[in-house]
Amino acid sequence: MQFTHDTEVALQSAAALVNTDVRHPADEDELLSVADLDDYIQEWGWTGRRARDRAELDEVRALRPRLASVWSLDERAVADFVNTLLLEASALPRLVKHDDFDWHFHATSDDAPLATRMAVEAAMAFADVVRAGELRRLRVCEADGCSDVHVDLSRNRSRRFCSTTCGNRMAAAAYRERQAAAD
Numbered sequence: 001m002q003f004t005h006d007t008e009v010a011l012q013s014a015a016a017l018v019n020t021d022v023r024h025p026a027d028e029d030e031l032l033s034v035a036d037l038d039d040y041i042q043e044w045g046w047t048g049r050r051a052r053d054r055a056e057l058d059e060v061r062a063l064r065p066r067l068a069s070v071w072s073l074d075e076r077a078v079a080d081f082v083n084t085l086l087l088e089a090s091a092l093p094r095l096v097k098h099d100d101f102d103w104h105f106h107a108t109s110d111d112a113p114l115a116t117r118m119a120v121e122a123a124m125a126f127a128d129v130v131r132a133g134e135l136r137r138l139r140v141c142e143a144d145g146c147s148d149v150h151v152d153l154s155r156n157r158s159r160r161f162c163s164t165t166c167g168n169r170m171a172a173a174a175y176r177e178r179q180a181a182a183d
Helices: 005-019 034-044 054-072 075-088 114-131 164-182
Strands: 094-098 101-106 138-140 149-151
Touching: 005 034, 005 054, 005 101, 005 114, 005 149, 034 054, 054 075, 054 114, 054 138, 075 114, 101 114
Parallel strands: none
Antiparallel strands: 094 101, 138 149
């Protein structure tokens, strides 16, 4: 199952936003300042109005645990969550074409608050995941000591780790374990 480009970007952006939060003791919050939020916005190509103030940052930070919950919900609960987010934002889908993106959906106005736009984009992407019966693509990293979330967009649903770093760390640990057993 391949999702549309805007769905894939929205899913990955939501996972990246969730992972900016402290998810285990070794983590540091990666969204402490408006400048941090600016970097995230630029990395993920968010468009539309920006307040660039502490209130906007606080709204986005408050969205993180709500989005994180999706990675532990069943299909019915994700559908309910999506409906709640869309209802809270009075979302009204419309087709748009901007920047380097071809036609895709936006469900809020460009001047809606940033956190609202983020919540709705994530909700629409989660809706596509539920409709496609692909909830198992929303995963938590399997590396020891990591609880970051990721979206498995591999063809055969085989991605186990949030990053190459975690994958390499686990491969090195497995290698050391095999070497110790052989000795």
